[in-house]
Amino acid sequence: MKINAENLAEPFRLQDYCETAGGYEIPPGSMTLSLYQASQLKVLSALAWTTYPGWQISSRVRPESYLMLILKGKGSLNLYSSRGTCTFGPGSVLIIPENRKHQIVPARGERIKTLIFRFHLRYRGLLDTFALVDMEGDLTHAGEETCKQLQDLCEAFARRTPGWEKAVEAGLQVLLYPVFLRTPGCSCTSQSTGKIEAIPKLYPAFDYIRKNLQNPSLNISSIAGICGFSQVYLRKLFRKYIGMSPMEYIMEERIKQSIEMLQTTDFPVETIAAACGFTSSSWFYRSFKQLKGSSPGSFRRLYYS
Numbered sequence: 001m002k003i004n005a006e007n008l009a010e011p012f013r014l015q016d017y018c019e020t021a022g023g024y025e026i027p028p029g030s031m032t033l034s035l036y037q038a039s040q041l042k043v044l045s046a047l048a049w050t051t052y053p054g055w056q057i058s059s060r061v062r063p064e065s066y067l068m069l070i071l072k073g074k075g076s077l078n079l080y081s082s083r084g085t086c087t088f089g090p091g092s093v094l095i096i097p098e099n100r101k102h103q104i105v106p107a108r109g110e111r112i113k114t115l116i117f118r119f120h121l122r123y124r125g126l127l128d129t130f131a132l133v134d135m136e137g138d139l140t141h142a143g144e145e146t147c148k149q150l151q152d153l154c155e156a157f158a159r160r161t162p163g164w165e166k167a168v169e170a171g172l173q174v175l176l177y178p179v180f181l182r183t184p185g186c187s188c189t190s191q192s193t194g195k196i197e198a199i200p201k202l203y204p205a206f207d208y209i210r211k212n213l214q215n216p217s218l219n220i221s222s223i224a225g226i227c228g229f230s231q232v233y234l235r236k237l238f239r240k241y242i243g244m245s246p247m248e249y250i251m252e253e254r255i256k257q258s259i260e261m262l263q264t265t266d267f268p269v270e271t272i273a274a275a276c277g278f279t280s281s282s283w284f285y286r287s288f289k290q291l292k293g294s295s296p297g298s299f300r301r302l303y304y305s
Contacts, residue, residue: 097130
């Protein structure tokens with residue numbers, strides 16, 4: 001199956017792809033399939049990169065998911081999970097979900113040549129799909145065709161040819177699904193199912209918050225009014241299904257938006273703070289450091305290093 005802008009011009013049918021790819025049977029009414037097809041993938045960057053001597057990724061957590069295709073070199077990946085430490089080499093594909101602690105160490109004397117895709121995969125554009133199915137991450141080996149497709153997608157991202165964004169995002173989502181489906185223990189828990197069923201009740205809240213993040217006056221009262229809920233019931237829904245209060249969720253979304261702007265623009269920190277609904281730079285600095293452990297400026301410098 002060749003992935004390009006032309007054959008992905010219409011929304012892909014994952015069922016068709018898996019049937020033609022072979023080896024991936026999907027039970028009728030599969031919750032995993034339904035959840036995945038309702039997920040949206042947003043690609044943040046794609047690049048080819050060769051490490052320098054002595055490079056390694058120390059234990060860290062990132063706010064976005066990664067897919068890495070190893071073109072040259074050997075090393076080990078530790079996801080601090082039940083899988084322990086896994087070794088990789090040319091042709092290996094590493095998938096690291098957002099907010100998953102991980103460490104990558106090249107073998108002695110090795111320089112790693114890799115393609116790296118940074119992305120978000122969110123159910124209904126809201127909840128991390130990997131977390132909903134308790135996926136810890138994956139390390140598998142790609143065939144020649146998959147390697148070529150990933151190289152084509154990385155090139156499409158770099159060249160920005162017509163239709164590149166839809167091709168890259170849909171292409172990655174197609175290539176990720178077999179890994180997603182076969183991962184041991186990858187399933188919807190009762191807690192995840194409860195979240196999925198409750199999400200429609202909160203659609204108006206999420207939509208209103210997304211459209212009004214820049215407004216410093218955004219508050220629980222206005223959100224509850226949009227949803228037709230009492231403030232008490234709104235807090236209860238957020239606590240039960242999102243795991244935080246509405247105001248904590250708003251702060252998380254503001255910080256996520258600020259991170260994307262820090263990574264994709266050269267705007268001054270003060271401009272980013274205002275664009276994300278902070279009335280002062282000091283408030284932005286305090287909030288950012290509390291959630292991410294560093295200042296916005298330090299985060300940006302570390303990202304570009």
